[in-house]
Amino acid sequence: MTSITVNLPETAYEIVISPGCLSQLGSQMKKLNVGKKVLVVSNPEIFAVYGDTCLQSLKAAGFEVYHHLIPAGETYKTLQSLEQVYDTALKHHLERSSTLVALGGGVIGDMTGFAAATWLRGVNFVQVPTTLLAMVDASVGGKTGVNHPQGKNLIGAFYQPKLVLIDPNVLKTLPEREFRAGMAEVIKYGVIWDADLFGKLEQAEQIDSFAHIAPELLETILIRSTQAKADVVSQDEKEAGLRAILNYGHTIGHAVESLTHYEQFVHGEAVAIGMVAAGKIATQMGLWTEEEADRQDRLIKKTGLPTTIPAKLDVDAILETLQSDKKVKSGKVRFILPTQIGKVEISDRVTTEIINEVILALR
Numbered sequence: 001m002t003s004i005t006v007n008l009p010e011t012a013y014e015i016v017i018s019p020g021c022l023s024q025l026g027s028q029m030k031k032l033n034v035g036k037k038v039l040v041v042s043n044p045e046i047f048a049v050y051g052d053t054c055l056q057s058l059k060a061a062g063f064e065v066y067h068h069l070i071p072a073g074e075t076y077k078t079l080q081s082l083e084q085v086y087d088t089a090l091k092h093h094l095e096r097s098s099t100l101v102a103l104g105g106g107v108i109g110d111m112t113g114f115a116a117a118t119w120l121r122g123v124n125f126v127q128v129p130t131t132l133l134a135m136v137d138a139s140v141g142g143k144t145g146v147n148h149p150q151g152k153n154l155i156g157a158f159y160q161p162k163l164v165l166i167d168p169n170v171l172k173t174l175p176e177r178e179f180r181a182g183m184a185e186v187i188k189y190g191v192i193w194d195a196d197l198f199g200k201l202e203q204a205e206q207i208d209s210f211a212h213i214a215p216e217l218l219e220t221i222l223i224r225s226t227q228a229k230a231d232v233v234s235q236d237e238k239e240a241g242l243r244a245i246l247n248y249g250h251t252i253g254h255a256v257e258s259l260t261h262y263e264q265f266v267h268g269e270a271v272a273i274g275m276v277a278a279g280k281i282a283t284q285m286g287l288w289t290e291e292e293a294d295r296q297d298r299l300i301k302k303t304g305l306p307t308t309i310p311a312k313l314d315v316d317a318i319l320e321t322l323q324s325d326k327k328v329k330s331g332k333v334r335f336i337l338p339t340q341i342g343k344v345e346i347s348d349r350v351t352t353e354i355i356n357e358v359i360l361a362l363r
């Protein structure tokens, strides 16, 4: 079992990584000293496979357990879905000491976290991530929320979980496309923070599926990625500065994701495209060498992730969408740009001309 602590000014919590730990959800939660009532939020597909294990474990530990299911997919990451979670919380009379457990990928995690942040002005929250992406990224750090029809995650709150419980065994049932999407955020950590992790991914024979990846490498990926996220978030919980680096690839990525109505790309795929774009911007500005940008793009391709922007997307629409990015400051879009593998800088010097040129080059 590996345990990583996220230390924050007002709280601290553990990320527990251990094969088979799903069945210990109840005993792990017992240590948190939370109230009796627990609402598990999931989607029908995930709940059908892992719901029973979680519910049995919680009941065995003495909890009174309810569940609420939201249909799968980013298109359900909405205020409407959230309202239904509130209805279930009301129906079962959840109290301030009650806990919402997110059993699922980043969509379920982000929504459940926001429900926990807002129901009764804040109840306990536990993350049980079931996708690679949610394990390495979404379950840690407390960004919660839902999408607005005009953009990604525009409504939300910073609200930290009390525990993150990662059982790598559940990745066995994860579709390969979703595994690759999670690898995009792993590659992100390599580029922004951990050059050694990047090197390990480059050296590995195959990293495009759970079936192909070496188990030791997967363990390293889970530990190093969550550690990277914990390090960054511990230094800057609410994105006053440093934390923005975790948004590498997301500036153009989020625009591509929302302009294709969450139908063509899953989040990790859009981030992969966004990283290729940000890398190109950095090389055009003379901040990053072509050689290192090529290494990044090769790794993205080796993972089987997309690297081009659909030609049907209007450049002006992308530029317009960038204006609602949360990193915009004094009207200027800020980009996270690599300067060498393992290091990035935050720049507000990227001109519209460069963004235009790069988008056209990637179509």
Ligand SMILES: NC(=O)c1ccc[n+]([C@@H]2O[C@H](COP(=O)([O-])OP(=O)(O)OC[C@H]3O[C@@H](n4cnc5c(N)ncnc54)[C@H](O)[C@@H]3O)[C@@H](O)[C@H]2O)c1
Pocket (backbone or CB within 6 Å): 043, 045, 046, 072, 073, 074, 077, 104, 105, 106, 107, 108, 110, 130, 131, 132, 133, 134, 137, 138, 139, 140, 141, 142, 143, 144, 152, 153, 170, 171, 172, 173, 174, 175, 178, 181, 182, 266, 267, 268
């Ligand atoms: N809060 C954060 O810091 C943060 C970080 C990264 C991404 N996100 C958000 O996370 C979301 C993407 O999350 P995601 O990539 O996990 O996608 P997702 O939550 O949509 O899950 C992907 C699909 O995998 C299925 N699935 C999940 N676990 C499974 C399993 N073990 N076996 C079989 N099927 C399984 C789900 O039913 C779903 O269809 C986006 O909304 C993104 O904005 C948030």
Ligand SMILES: O=C(O)C(=O)C[C@@H](O)[C@H](O)[C@H](O)COP(=O)(O)O
Pocket (backbone or CB within 6 Å): 137, 141, 143, 152, 153, 185, 239, 243, 244, 246, 247, 250, 326
């Ligand atoms: O935790 C963070 O900070 C991140 O930026 C992680 C991202 O991978 C994640 O997709 C996040 O939800 C994006 O945040 P947003 O503030 O751009 O909506």
Ligand SMILES: [Zn+2]
Pocket (backbone or CB within 6 Å): 137, 185, 250, 267, 271
């Ligand atoms: Zn992301």
